Amino acid sequence: MRIGVFLVAAQFPGMDSGDVLRATVETIVAAERAGFDDAWIAEHHFMSYGVCPSATMLAGVALGRTERIRVGTAVSVLSNRHPVALAEEAAILHHTSGGRFVLGVGRGGPWLDLEVFGTGLERYERGFAESLDLLCAALTRPSVKAEGEFFRFREVPMSPEPPGLRPVVACTSAATASLAAERGLPMLLGLHIGDEEKAEMIGHYARACPKDVPAPGHVAAAVAQVADTTEQAVATLKARMPEWLRPGLAGYVPVDGRPRPATDVDAYVDRLCRIHPVGSPDHCAERLRRTVERTGLRHLILFVEGAGDPAATLENVARLGAEVLPLVRDL
Template sequence: MKWGVWLIAGAMPEDNHQQVLQDSLAYGRAADELGYDEAWVLEHHFTGYGICGSPMTMAAYVLAQTKNLKVGTGISVIPLEHPLRLAEQVALLDNMSNGRFIFGIGRGVFVKDFKVFGVDMENSRDMMDEWVDVMQAAWTNRHSQFDGQFVKFDEIELFPRPLTLPHPPVHVVAQSPSTIEWTAKRGLPMMINFFLDDDAKRTQIDLYNEIAYEHGHDVDNIDHSISCLAGVGDTTQQIVDASRDRLIKWQEEFVRASMIFRKENMNMKGYEWYARQWEQNAIAGEYPVVERVDSNFKINPIGSVQECIDKLNKTVEITGVEHFLCGFESLGGGREQIIESMRRFKEEVIPHVETRRKSDTAQTTSPAENTISEIA
C-alpha cells in the first residue's frame, strides 16, 4: 500500500500567509520523518482555498527538504502553461530529486484563472489532450516537433533528459465521466476525489476499467489513488466540533472562487457535468456545501483509531484501491496537533488497513458485462 499527505496551504482571512506556507512545509518534513510515501502540493490562484500558485516551486522546496519522500503536483493545471515549459520543469525535478517527483495533472475548474491568464476554458479538454501528447513526445524522443491545434514548433531537443524512463509518472485528477474516459484511454492512473462515497468511487473505477480494457491496458496494474480528509481523535464528534466551521468556510471558498457553479457558467463547454451535479443538489433541497461537509465526516477516515481503520478497510474492500492521499491539514487545529494526528494515523491506523489483491475487484471482463449507467 501507499500513503501520501496533501500539503493544502489553505488560508482563512485571519491567517498569516507565511505561517500557512511554513506549516505546510513542516507537514512535508514530518511526512518524510514519519515514513509516509508521498506528499502532494496544490495549484490555486487568487483564492485562500489554497495559496500555492506555483506547485513546481513548492514541490522543489519540499523535495530539497526531504530524503525519501516522493512529491507530486496535485495538480498542475496544465492548460495554463506551455507544454514544453512543463516538460522541462518535470524533467528537471525528476533529475534533481533522483526520481522522486510525480506529475499530477488536470484541466482546472477555476474560471477566473483562465480569464486572467487569457486561456479559453472551453478548450481545456482539447488542450490537455494535446499538452500530454507534446510532453510525452518531448520526454521519450531525442528530438520532437509538433503541429497541433494549439501548439506548433519545429524540431527541438529537450534538456535535461528525464532520469525516470520512459518519463516521470503522470497521474490525473478525473471527476467528470468524460475526463475519466480520456484518462482510461491513455491508461493513466486516476486521483479520485474525497467527497465521493465508496460506491461512487467504485462506479468511477468500473467506468475507467471498461474503457481502459477496450484500449488494451492492464487494469490490474494501474496505480489509482484515493484522496481523503483524515484525522485521528478520541471520537468523530470531537473532530467535527473542532473543525466543522473551518471546513465549511474552506468549501464555501471553493464554490465562490471556482465560479464554475455560477449561472452564467453553467453551460460552459466541457463542464456540463458540474452544472448537473449542482442542479441535482438543488432539486433535492440540499445546500451543497454544508451537506457535502457533513458527508465528508462520515465517509472519510476521520474519528477514533478504530473508526479510521474500519472506514479505510471498507474503501479498500469496495474499490480495490490501495493508495491513499490524506488531507490532515484541512481539518485545522494548529501545527502540533496536525503532526500528532499524522503520527497516530501512521502508527495506529495504517498497520491495520488490510490489502486486497486488485484482481479481486478489477473489471477485466468484456465491456458488455459492465454497467456504468450510474455515472454516464
C-alpha cells in the first residue's frame, strides 16, 4: 500500500501566494518526515484555487529539500505545454533526484491558459492523444520527430537522456480512461468522485486495456483531515473550505465564453467529508480500508490543506502519519 499527499497550493483568504508556495514545500518535507511515500503537486493558472503555475518547477524545489520521498505532478497540464519541453524537464528532475520524480499529466480544461500560452482550444479538444504519444516518445526514445496535426518537426536527439518514465494520466471521463488503457498508462483519479465511480473507471480501463498489457498501478486522490473526533474534523473543513472554493472555482474562466458549470460549494464540501477519510484516526483508517476493498486501489494520495492554515496542515500531516498510516500499511 502506497500513501502520499496531494497539494494544490491552495490560497485561502488572507494568505499571500508566496507564503502558500513556501508552505507547500514545507508540507512535503513534513510528509517525508511523517512517513508518506510520495507527494504530488497540482498546476493551475490565473486563480487562487491553486497558485502553483509550474508543478515541475515546484517539484524540483521539493526534491532538493528531501531525500527519500518521491515527488510528482498531479498534474502538469499537457494541453498548454509542448510535450518535448515537458519531457526535457522530467528528465532533469529524474536524473538530479536519483529517480524520485513522477510525471502526471492531464488534458486540463477549456480555460484561459489556452489563449495566454497560445496552444488554443482545438488542441485541447482534439490534440490530447497526439500530445500524449509525443510525450511518451520523448520520455523513452533517444530521438523524436513529429508529423502530426499539431506537431511537425524534424528528428532531434533527446538530451538529457530520456528517463524512461511512464506518465500517469488524469482521467475524468471514460474516453480518457480508454486512451490511457490503450497505451498501458496508469490513471490518476480525482477526489471529486467516490469509491463507486472510481471502481467504474477502473473497470472501464480494464475492459479497454489490451490483453497482453499488465495492469498498471492506478493512483487516486482523496480528502483527508484527522481530529480527535469525526465531528471536529468535519466541522473544520466545513468552516474553511468554502471560503477557499468560492473565489477559487471562479478562476476557471472558459476561453470561448461557454457556460461554466455551477457548483454548490457547501454541498460539495459536505460530500467530500462523507466519502473521504475525514474524522478520527480510526474513522480515517476505516474509510481508507473501504476504498481499497471497493476499488482494489493500492496507491492513494491525500489532500491535506483543507483546514486553510499552514500550521494546521503540518499538524494534519503529522497526525495522519503517526495515527492513521500505521493502521493501513498492511492492506
